[in-house]
Amino acid sequence: MNEIRNDDTPAALSAPIDPGKLAMLHQRLEAAAQAEGLVDVAYTTVDSPVGKLLLAATPKGLVRVAYARENHDQVLEALAAKLSPRILRAPKQLDEVARELDEYFDHRRQQFDLPLDLSLSRGFRQLVQKHLPQIGYGQTRSYKEMAEMVGSPKAVRAVGTACATNPLPVVVPCHRVLRTDGTLGGYIGGLEAKTTLLDLEAAA
Incomplete structure (x- = not known):
């Protein structure tokens, strides 16, 4: 051996x-x-x-x-x-x-000034993701309100899917979209992360 x-x-x-x-x-x-x-x-x-x-x-x-x-x-x-x-x-x-x-x-920035590449999304999902930054810092919208914002008031479920598949969370603020009853809904980073982001913005 x-x-x-x-x-x-x-x-x-x-x-x-x-x-x-x-x-x-x-x-x-x-x-x-x-x-x-x-x-x-x-x-x-x-x-x-x-x-x-x-x-x-x-x-x-x-x-x-x-x-x-x-x-x-x-x-x-x-x-x-x-x-x-x-x-x-x-x-x-x-x-x-x-x-x-x-x-x-660190509460020193309320919007991002970064060039974005949205090529990972297509069609309606990309449309919704382009509109998400219109929700102001510290504000929230419901899935229904987002559907109305993009001109498809009946596409509430599709808006939820667009938020759930957002490839740029935090920077493209899908965390600001809630259910109509005010509950959090889902989030790609988990509900704890969504709560942290909303609390951070509310404290500013």
């Missing part, structure tokens, strides 16, 4: 990887990929009062905000399938998004 001898292990494989060097190498990879136009989707994760958020952007703008409960790995796989497999963790590309989110959670 052959034995694996420790002295046969190459030093390069047995030595621990220096985190600083690894970060530097990744930054060089990120810069080179961006310079060559090889990145179609840049992403990063940030901490927030509603948990760790995945942020993803295309050259057109912010395309995805995902809660941890959505499973970030699965979200990235879906982005690769729907948009492009050329995805790279590139935090610098999302610095402005992260800054505006920090300001929002």
Whole structure:
């Protein structure tokens, strides 16, 4: 029976990887990929009062905000399938998004000034999502009122689906849409996150 001898292990494989060097190498990879136009989707994760958020952007703008409960790995796989497999963790590309989110959670921002890529939605869902930012900070609307706002007063259920599938929660404020009786309704980030966002805006 052959034995694996420790002295046969190459030093390069047995030595621990220096985190600083690894970060530097990744930054060089990120810069080179961006310079060559090889990145179609840049992403990063940030901490927030509603948990760790995945942020993803295309050259057109912010395309995805995902809660941890959505499973970030699965979200990235879906982005690769729907948009492009050329995805790279590139935090610098999302610095402005992260800054505006920090300001929002710190009560220093009431609306976002970010370019958005709504290509993950189509038709009526995209129409509803385009109208969601018209609900002012600290205000709420019912699903019925949203249906009326987009010119389809009978499409209450479809409005609910559009809110439930919003690819840009927080930034595109589907959390401001409630049931007609004032109860929360569903939310992609969970009811605790929806309550946190509404309470945050109400306290401003």
